[in-house]
Amino acid sequence: MEVAGTPARHVSTAGGEAAITALRGALPDGAVLTDPGATDRYRRDHAALVEGGVPLAVVRPRSTAEVAAALRVASAHGLRVVPRGAGSGLSGGAAAIAGGLVIATEAMTRIIEVDPANMLVRAEAGVLTGDLGAEVARHDLWYAPDPASRAFSTIGGNIATNAGGLCCVKYGVTRESVLGVTVALADGRVVEIGGGTIKRVAGLDLLSLVVGSEGTLGVVTEAVLRLRPPPAEPLTAAAYFPDLPSAGRAVEAIARARISPSLVELIDRATMEAVEDWRRLDLDLDAAALLLVQSDLPDPARRDEIAHAARCCAEAGATLVVAADDEADSRMLMEVRRLCFTALERRGATLLEDVGVPRGRVAALLERIGAIAHETGASIATFGHAGDGNMHPTIVFDRDSEDDRARALHAAGLIFDAALDLGGTISGEHGVGVLKLPWLEAEIGADVRALGRGVKAVFDPAGILNPGRAL
Numbered sequence: 001m002e003v004a005g006t007p008a009r010h011v012s013t014a015g016g017e018a019a020i021t022a023l024r025g026a027l028p029d030g031a032v033l034t035d036p037g038a039t040d041r042y043r044r045d046h047a048a049l050v051e052g053g054v055p056l057a058v059v060r061p062r063s064t065a066e067v068a069a070a071l072r073v074a075s076a077h078g079l080r081v082v083p084r085g086a087g088s089g090l091s092g093g094a095a096a097i098a099g100g101l102v103i104a105t106e107a108m109t110r111i112i113e114v115d116p117a118n119m120l121v122r123a124e125a126g127v128l129t130g131d132l133g134a135e136v137a138r139h140d141l142w143y144a145p146d147p148a149s150r151a152f153s154t155i156g157g158n159i160a161t162n163a164g165g166l167c168c169v170k171y172g173v174t175r176e177s178v179l180g181v182t183v184a185l186a187d188g189r190v191v192e193i194g195g196g197t198i199k200r201v202a203g204l205d206l207l208s209l210v211v212g213s214e215g216t217l218g219v220v221t222e223a224v225l226r227l228r229p230p231p232a233e234p235l236t237a238a239a240y241f242p243d244l245p246s247a248g249r250a251v252e253a254i255a256r257a258r259i260s261p262s263l264v265e266l267i268d269r270a271t272m273e274a275v276e277d278w279r280r281l282d283l284d285l286d287a288a289a290l291l292l293v294q295s296d297l298p299d300p301a302r303r304d305e306i307a308h309a310a311r312c313c314a315e316a317g318a319t320l321v322v323a324a325d326d327e328a329d330s331r332m333l334m335e336v337r338r339l340c341f342t343a344l345e346r347r348g349a350t351l352l353e354d355v356g357v358p359r360g361r362v363a364a365l366l367e368r369i370g371a372i373a374h375e376t377g378a379s380i381a382t383f384g385h386a387g388d389g390n391m392h393p394t395i396v397f398d399r400d401s402e403d404d405r406a407r408a409l410h411a412a413g414l415i416f417d418a419a420l421d422l423g424g425t426i427s428g429e430h431g432v433g434v435l436k437l438p439w440l441e442a443e444i445g446a447d448v449r450a451l452g453r454g455v456k457a458v459f460d461p462a463g464i465l466n467p468g469r470a471l
C-alpha cells in the first residue's frame, strides 16, 4: 500500500540540499541524519501494509528548542514533517513521507520531575512509557495507561494516539492521565497547553484536541501526567465459553453488575490455537472463547469482586470458571493473554486492528468477523478488551503474496464496515493514520471531518504536519 500524502510543495534536489544545510545550521552536530543506511529504519512503523517513503532527512532533537528549530526550517522550506516516537504505531501514522522530514523524539528521554505531593510527573516526549512507570514506582506512585507496547512506545506517541490498553476499562485511556503538554507548532512557536492542576476549564479544551491528533497539529515535546496510588496486584478469574453469545452475555452481565474490574479481556478460539501451538498451556480448544477478568481492589473487596465476576460468567453459560487464589495463580492465568499477539506474529505478517463496538455487541462483532474470515478466506484471530468493547481482530497473511496482502486489506475493510454497522468505531486506540483513512468519513460524517480539518488549518496553515493522515 502506498502512503497517502497531500501533494505539498515539491522540494527540488537543490531545495532539498538547501533544507539540509539549514537543518544542519539549526541543530547540533549529529542530530541530522541523511544517509539512507541511517534513515531507513525510520521509513515504516508497525503497520505491515504501509511502505513509507524515503525521507529527505531524519532529525533527532534533544530539546523542545531543537524541535522548534527543525520545524522553523521545515516551514521555511515547505518540507512535510512526520513526528515520530518509537514507530510502534499500527496505522502508518509514523511512516515517513517521501522527500519529507522525520522528527524523531527518541533522544528526548528526560524525566524532568516527579512531584509526589501533587501526584504528577513531567517528562519529555521520547521517554518510554514503561521507563516512566518504573521511575514513578520508585516514589510509590503509578501511571495508569498501559498499552501492551509500553516497554517500547513513547509518552509522546501514546499522547498522539490517545493510546489505550488492558486497564482502560477501569482507568480510561491516555487522555485521562494527561494534564498538560508542551507543543512545538508547525511554524516553530512553542505553546504550553494545560499544566499541573487536576481541574482547569479556562479557554477551549485544546488539550483534548492535541491528545489523539496523530502528529497533525504539532509535535508534543513534554507532558505533565497524572499519577495515582498503586493499586493492589490484581487477582484473576478465567472462564471458558462454548459459544460467542454466552461469552458476550458474560461481558454484559459484568458491566451490569456495577463492579469495577481492572481488566476484562476476551480471547477467541483461533487465538488460543495459535498460543497453544507455540506454548503448551493446556487451553481448552473446544471452547469458543476464554474470558479473563481482574480485580485490583484492596482485599477483601478484590476477592469479592472476582467471585462476583466468576458468578456472572457461570450464569452466562461458562463451561469452566477458575478464580485465582493468589497472585502467582493469577499471573499464570494471565500468561495466555500476554502471548496472544506474539503467537499470531509467529504465523506470518499481521494486520492488528482495533475496532470498537458498544460492549453489548462484542459477541455480534465476533460473529461478523467469523463470517468475514469464511467469506474472504482470510485467517483472522481476535482477542482484546471486551470490557470496553475494543477488540483486536488480527489478520495473519503472507507478506510475499500480493493476493494475500489484498485479501488482508479487503477483510480489514469488511471488519471496519461491520464495526460501523454495529454502532462502533474503526479505531478504539491505534488511530486512523494512513490505513483507516478511507473509512473515516463513514464514521464521523463529512461535516465533522471538515471541522477537524478546519482545526488543523488553524494549528498548521501550510499543512506540513503529517499531511494526508488521520484527518
Ligand SMILES: Cc1cc2nc3c(=O)[nH]c(=O)nc-3n(C[C@H](O)[C@H](O)[C@H](O)COP(=O)(O)OP(=O)(O)OC[C@H]3O[C@@H](n4cnc5c(N)ncnc54)[C@H](O)[C@@H]3O)c2cc1C
Pocket: 045, 046, 082, 083, 084, 085, 086, 087, 088, 089, 090, 092, 093, 094, 105, 125, 146, 147, 148, 149, 152, 153, 154, 155, 156, 157, 158, 159, 160, 161, 162, 163, 164, 165, 166, 214, 215, 216, 218, 219, 220, 221, 341, 429, 430, 433, 466
Ligand atoms: C506489539 C504491539 C502492541 C501494542 N499494544 C497497544 C495497546 O495495547 N494499546 C494501544 O493503544 N496501542 C498499542 N500499540 C500501538 C502503538 O504502540 C501505540 O499506538 C503507541 O501509542 C505508539 O507510540 P510510539 O511512540 O511508537 O509512536 P509512533 O508509532 O512513533 O507514532 C504514532 C503516531 O503518533 C505521532 N507522534 C509520535 N510522537 C509524537 C509526538 N511527540 N508529537 C506528536 N505526534 C507524535 C506519529 O506521527 C504517529 O502519527 C501496540 C503496538 C505493538 C507493535
